[in-house]
Amino acid sequence: MSRSFKAEIRENRPVNSNHNLLTLAPLDIMVEPRPGQFYMLEISRGLDPLLKRAFSLFRRTSDGFQILYRIKGKGTSILRELKEGTLISLLGPLGNGYPLPAENQAALVIAGGIGIASVFSLVEKLEKKAHLFYGARLGDEIFMTDEMSGRYRELIVCTDDGSCGRKGTVVDALNDFLGHASLEVREPVIYACGPQPMLREISRIAVAKGITAYLSLEEHMACGIGACLGCVVKTKDGYRRVCKEGPVFEAGEIVW
Amino acid sequence: MNLSVSIGSLKLKNPVMTASGTFGYGEEYAEFIDLGRLGAVVVKGLSLSPKEGNPPPRIVETAAGMLNAIGLQNIGIERFISEKIPFLKTYDTAVIVNFFGDSVEEYVLAAEKLSSVKGVHGLEMNISCPNKQAGWCVFGTDPKVTREVVSAVRKKTSLPLIVKLSPNVTDIGLMAKAAEEAGADAVSVINTITGMAVDARTRRPKLANITGGLSGPAIKPIALRMVYEVYKSVRIPIIGMGGIMSGEDAVEFLLAGATAVAVGTANFVRPTAAVEVLDDIIHFMETERIEDIRSLTGTLHAG
Structure with a gap:
């Protein structure tokens, strides 16, 4: 092995x-x-x-x-x-995965575009607990929803042009969700993977509201095992390797 | 079959080393290969105090190679000694520490500190990193300054001293000569070649640092030519490096004049690359009926 x-x-x-x-x-x-x-x-x-x-x-x-x-x-x-x-x-x-939520926490899983590739297995693992926000620019960039059906608690699809699901971004949807946050969602934890502007915005919201958010980041990578020091992101503790200390980082640690 | 070679007073069990900056502090690779099989582990360049390095993007792939502008990020000599040396000491391999400074004084202090550490078997002076501010690079491009900094370090260490030369010069033989005259035991040839990559659509450089050091198979012909030139210019051993991916590549460097070789970017491609190169060399020697690896050095049939 x-x-x-x-x-x-x-x-x-x-x-x-x-x-x-x-x-x-x-x-x-x-x-x-x-x-x-x-x-x-x-x-x-x-x-x-x-x-x-x-x-x-x-x-x-x-x-x-x-x-x-x-x-x-x-x-x-x-x-x-x-x-x-x-x-x-x-x-x-390689790398560290998403830390799983505690029993009483609600998982808000957010995927932008191909970011779905990273969070799909998390949604499966959470066994119908996840509130899944899945966004893309156009409707034909939303896929795998059949495979996912029945594996989440709730699916909110967003497209920029409204051709699939609601019109707007996942960030808008997240804001709405947190605004009405009914009640059932007492202690939310955010998991997100997608384009950097999306992650930055989610990070800002999470930090402002005091919600724990785990973001999966990307950087140019050569070795994948922590040797080349190529794939770093700036954190409060200096540069950290996406491949080794990441790819999942807590939103509050990242210096945007 | 003899595979062992000597770099000054340092005897290596075989000629395959790792190129500094491509092998972390060794531990990153221990899961994938037996470090004890290597002739030497050359660790990521260290300075007296830790360095944060450059902002990302720090690397970009290019045709048959890559550019990097890491900016010499490192944990500093103190932490290296307390956190990394104990692990490296458990392996039966030579540990060569690459180091650098921002001034002659810093080079000397760094060399002194490292020289008293048990488990450090040799030093490699980096006078040639392309990813530092102007001014710094004169250590590796002005033979007078090279002579000065190498002499100063030589006086303070009895460890085998290797000087890593910059290819970003007109006459690398001259630089090698300066290092030899200043007391270097060997030279590493070559460091990365300054280069850049541009994104035509965004009109931006692909590296945050704008320029970076080119490595990988793309630079092998240049590296071979430089090893050949240095071989004609000095008597001290040469450690050849630049795009070595296979044992055959390594043998080419030996023929051009190298005594040992270092595997660099190939470690990023396959973490098992260095031992594969060693196995390849052994296989080459068996099929070519070569008894002693040292008999290959500088035996190019040229003209």
Whole structure:
């Protein structure tokens, strides 16, 4: 059982025009991942692209796990072409996952765009406790809702153009929710992954209201194991590595 | 088969080291490889007081390489001695500490501090990091200043002293010569090459520091040429580095004149890279029937 391992691609299928779902089956017993952790994937055996790519754990399966990824650059364009049966090298699970809420706490889970890839397994783990806020610019960027159905307590979908769910951002939805915060939600804990402006705004709200918020951050990463010091974020205690001390940080620690 | 090589008075069990800045303080890799298999572990550059480093983004991938502008972030010599050395001491490998200062005095003080530490087997002076303010870089680009700072450190340490040379000079042979004359036991060739990357759409540099140091396979031809030039210019051993990904790459450096090699960016690509390079070298020697690794150094058939 090693965090440096090989896995076979079981499936690598599109979920829309620019997102794929990759299903992997490790050749050996895998180290059990926790929601919020990530993997480094070897995209090519050649020299370009050179570095592994970091991807969140999307979901554990019976004999492996899945990664949901957006096709964005050179690395992911190569990854989408990899066929079933291909063996790839990985590192992981890496980093620290989301700390789970206490029994009496309500989990407000917020995903912006591909941020859903990081929080999906958390929602599953929370066994119908999560209030899931899921936002994207357009309706066709909202997916996996069928797979999630029945796994949350409540799902609030938001799109900028209103083509799916409510019109507006998840931040608007969160504000409304906290404004009416009925009652049933006595002690909320926020979990969020998404674009930086979204996270910054959620952080501001959480700090202002004294709510604990755990944010999953991204930075350019080379090694994924804490050696290169490339993927740092500024915190109250100085620069911290996203790959090692993160990727999940408490909102109050981050210096934006 | 003999794999051992000597760097000054320091005997290494094999010629494969890790390049400073790509191997943390060793512990980050202990889960993936047996550090005891390496000829030496060269740790991330240290200074007298801790350094915060540069703002992100600090790294960006480029064609067959990467740029970094970490800014010499480190925990400082004191914490390194109390927190990292005890762990490193448990391995049967040489520990070489890379260090730097902002002045000749700081270099000397840092070297003195490290020299009295049990478990430190050698020192590597970083006079060539490209990610520091102007003024600092003269240590690695002006042979007179190189001579001055290396001499000052030499007087205060009896540990094997390696000087890591900058490739950002016109004549690296001259710089190597200055280091040798000032008493260096060896030179590391090369540090990263200054470069930059630009985002055409945002019209911004991809690194917060604007420029950074280029490493990885992209720089290997330059590194090989520089090792070759330095080999012609000095008698002290050369530690060759710059884009080594395989044992064959490593052998190329030995042929060009290196006595030992350091694996750098490859550690980021695969945490097992350094031992894979070592295994590759052993396999190469077996198939090529080479008895002694030292017989390869500087045996390039040129002209």
